[in-house]
Amino acid sequence: MSEIIDIFQSDILGQFLNPRRRLFWGYLLSAIIIALLWLNLVKKINLRRAFNTIFDPSVLLSKSSRADMICFLINRVFLIICRPVLITQIFIATAIYHFLHFQSYIPIGLFETTPVFISTILFTSCFFLIDDFSRFALHYALHRIPALWEFHKFHHSAETLTPLTVTRTHPVEAILFTLRSAIIQGSVIAIFLFLFGQQLSLFTILGVNIFVVLFHGLGSNLRHSHISVSYPEAIEKFIMSPAQHHLHHSIQKEHFDKNFGVALSIWDKMAGSFQYSSKQELTFGIGSETLEYTRTIAHMYMLPFKKVFNMRKKIFYQK
C-alpha cells in the first residue's frame, strides 16, 4: 500500500517538477509574470491590484476549480493504473521502423549525409508542426463527433478557468490524448530515423524539446485562466493567443466550435473555424447543460456514457 502511495505522490509531484509537463512550476511562474506584465503594462492596473486579480480566490477556489482539483487527482490514479497497458511511442516507432525496412521505395538512410544541424532543424520543426496539427485535428473531432463531444463536455463544463483546468479531462479523452501522442511521436521518430539515421536529434532546452519549452514558457497556462492575454491580429492569425482559447470556452453561440488550435491558429484558418480574440466579457461552460453535468463528480464521469448510450445511431454523424 505504501508503495502505491509513493507512486501516486511522485506522479503528482512530477506534474509540477518535470519541465516536460505543462504544470511545471517554472511554466506556472512564467505565466504569472506574463499576467502581471499584461495587467500592469497593457491594462494599466497597478501591481498590487494585478497580483490580487491573478490570485482572485473567487476564481481559484470556485466550485468549478475545486472540481478541477478532484478530477486532476482521480485522473492521475486512472493513468497510473492504465499506464502499463497503454501503447507507447517506442512500441509504435519500433513497429513502423521495422515495417519501413520491408518497403523498397525509399532506401534506408536516404538523407543520412545531411548535416546534423540541418536534420535537427528539420526534425524539430516537422515534429512541432505535425504534433500541433494532430492536436488540432483530435480537438476538432472531439467537438464535431457527437459521441466524443459528450466526453469533451467534461472539459468544457468548467465555469472558471485555471491552469489546472487543462487536466479536467474525461478518462476516455485521456486515452485518446495518450494514443494521439504515441502514434504521432512514434511515426515521426520512425520515419525520420529511417531517413536520417541514428544521428537524428532535436533541439532542446534543459533536455526538453525547444518548442515545448517555448510554448509553455511563453504562457500556455494562461489559455486556461481568467487573464485574457491577446496578441495583435497579425500574430493571432498564426499563433493562438490565450484570449482566443478563452473564446473557444465561451457559451455564446457565435463562439461555438471556434479556435481548436493549440500553438498555431493556421489550422483553424484552413478549417474555417478561426476567430480573433474578443474584448467582451465571456462566460464559460456548456450553457444550460453545465448544471446537469457538474451536479456531482460522479455525474461528470458517468453522464457521458449514459448520453452516448441514449444517442444510439447518432453517435458519429450528428451533433
Added chain:
Amino acid sequence: MKYLIGSSILITTVAANLAFAADVYGPYPITLKGYDGDATNSVSYSGQVGRQLLHNSLKKAISSGAAMNVTKAYFNGSDSDLTLLDPVSSADFKVDVTNINDVSKTNLSGKAYKGTINGWPGAMTGKEVLESMIERAAQTENGYDAIHGYDYAQLVSKFAMGAVFYHQACDNYLDEKLEADNKPNNKPYKDGAYYTGKEHSWDEGFGYWGAAAHGATLSARVNYDIAKKKDMASADANGDGVVNLKSEMNYAHAYYASAYDKGGVTDYYNTITEAFIDGRQIITDANGDALSDSARTDLKAKARVICSNWEKVIAESVFKYAGSVYGDLEKLKANPGDEKLMRAHAKHWGELKGFALSLHTSGQNLGELGTRIDRLIGLGPVVNGSAVTGVDGGGNYFEMGDADADKYMVHMLKLQKLMEDEFGVTAKNNDKLAGISNISEILGAGDSAEND
C-alpha cells in the same frame, strides 16, 4: 599532534593495503588437513590458463591459414611443444611463456560442451561443431569462406569461449561441484594435491573466467588495455618486468566484460571477479573442514552472481554484433558486392553467431528463447541474396537463394530487443534502436490527461 598524524597515515596505509589485498585473487593459504609439503599457496588454475592460451593460439592459427594438423593440435592438445601464438612478447609487452605445454599440457576438445547445438547446421554436439568448423576452416584461405560468409576464426573463437570456458565454469565447477558430496573441502581435490576439492573447483572456475588476479584493483579501461597488450606496467603486478600469463593477463569473456565496462554503464568485470574473490574467501575460511550448509548456500549465491553476469556479458556481445551486422548490411545495400564490406560482415556475423551459440552452453535450457535467438540469426549470413539453411547428407552446405537482407536487418533489431528484454543488457554497444529510445526520452512519456 605529530604522533596523531603519523598514526593516521599508518592506519590509512594499512587499510588501503587490506582493501587492495581483498581485491586480488590469491594467494590463499594451504588449508588441507594433514598436508606436510612445501606449498604455501593453495591457488591453482594453470590448466585453465593453458586452455586460454590454446584458445588464443587456435584463433590466431586459423586466421593465419595454418594447416589442419596445427589447428587441431591447439584444439586437441599435443605431446610435442605447442608454440604460443598469442600473446607473444613484443618490445612493449613481454610475456613469460613461449610453449603452452610449459603452462599446462592440456586441450580444449576434452572440455567442450557435449550437448546438441541446434543453431548450427548438422545437429552436432558443441565439441563436434568446433571440430567441424576447424576442419572446414582448413579448406579456406585464412579461415574465411567467402561463398557462405563464414569467418571460422571468429566462429571457433567465440563459440569455444562459451562451449569450453563458460560451459565448464557454470555447468560444472560452479554448479554440481558445489554440492556437499562432490569434491568436498575436507579432502584433497585429487590424491596428492595440496588444495582441497572446493578450493580447486572454485579456482578452476576463476581460471575459465579469464581475469587477471589483480584485475579488480584496476579500471575497466586498464583491464581492456592489458588484454589488448597495450599496458604492460599495469599488467606486471609483481614488477618482475614480464607479464606472467598465469595470473597477470586478461582473457576471453573477462576481456569482453572490460570492453563493455569501460563505457561506464556496467561493472561486469568487477562484479564477477569480486564474487570469485568473496567465494574463495568463504572456502578459505572453512580452514580445510567440509563446508557447512550455510557456507555452501553463500557460495552458491556467489556462483549465481558470477554466472548470471557472465551470461549478460555474452548477451551484451550478441547485442553488439547484431548491431554490427545490421550496420554492415546497411552499408552493403549502398555498395553491393564490396569485398571489404563483405569481409567485415562475415567477421561480425561470425562473432555474433559464436556468442549466440554460447548462450546455449550453460546447462540451463533457454527453451523458447533459445529457439527465437537461433531463428533470428539463422544458419548463415546473407551473402549476395543467399544464406546457408542446412547441410546435406554429404556434409555440403545448401543455401536459400532468396535470403532478404532487409528482413535480416529487422531480425537484428529484434535480436537486440530480445537481449535487452530477456537478458537485461545495459551497455548496449552498437544499439540500432538507440535513436528511438533517446528521442522518446527527450519527448517524454506519452500518458497525458492534458486537454488542449
